[in-house]
Amino acid sequence: MWDRKSWWDKESWKNYHREFHERLEQFGRLGRLRIWIIYVLSDDPKNGVEIMDAIEKMHKAFHNMNPKGHKHHAHHEHGKDHSSWRPSPGSIYPMLSKMVEEDLISKMEDGRYKLTLKGQTTADKLLMHFPAYGSTDQDKLENVLTEINGYISYLEDIEKEKLVPHQAKIELLSERLKKIGESLKKE
Template identity: 30%
Template sequence: MTPPVFAHGNLRLYLLALLEEQPRHGYELIQALSERFGGTYSPSAGTIYPRLAKLEEEGLVAKRTDGRKSVYEITDAGRAELDSRRHELDAIEEDVTDSVRRMAEGVRAEVDTAMRSLRAELASAAREAKKAATETSATVNLHADSNRAVHEADLVLTEFRQQLRVELRRQAHRGRVSADTVSLLRTRLADVKAEIVRELAQR
């Protein structure tokens, strides 16, 4: 999913808002932005530090040394700038909420697609088992067992899908669903499907 893109000056404003909450290191600002966007947007150091330097040059933030790290804090001038543009910050927050919601919807779509693909593989395996079962009486019993197993597998998949969708929706409201979640889901389901197909082919 394409991450949210800050309009001109909006990232600068958002950095001031984060520093108004508390002084932070540059890396802490990057982490805070990633958390606010539910993992859908994580700026690089090359994006953050030049803007912090510009804010310092304009007198909107001050930098002090904390061991080997630089800590940035908002100045009175920075607070005045933030207060004068508070309405713009509210609009940015609304965009963040919309972005996280779209991300959650994308994850749910990925779950549906992956589960349909897995069901199709199981159905195909069941058809192959049914075809082979007609050759001998022994395979007839195997056919019945296979059909029961497919039915049970379908129940397991349905339960998994329902439980995961509930958890995804719950976590989306907290901004915790990210592109990494989709990638992990896709990878793990692909691995499970491949393992099942290999196991069935060896029988």
């Protein structure tokens, strides 16, 4: 049975809880449009039109998926599809200028925008548990390894008695990770 008191006493949970609220605060300060821009630029540089296209595409994808991955039906009213949102040029370009001033993004000579170091740090803090838009294989691997590390930290914090019933699974996982590590040494 789950022991609420021992869960809340865990240092890792306290840190996770603190980080979660810090992220919520930062989401609120940044506003929706900034977050979308940071999100779509976390993959690669884009010009204003490409940013609007990417936001529309990702917004539609997020809107049409529920937590279990089942698609929701788009709501149509007078021929309008309300499952997607596309920022207007009148909102996107002033925001891009403002984000350049804030040193979250920079404008390249070819007119595309990219995240600055400050912007990338913000993206990493805000989006660490969300899959990056078009993320690279290396980014995906880094996210997976970070998740695994978090779960291992969680298991290290649990009282040994609670882990005993799961010993066989833990040993199997340990062996599989060991084999992966050994295969890397051979190549």
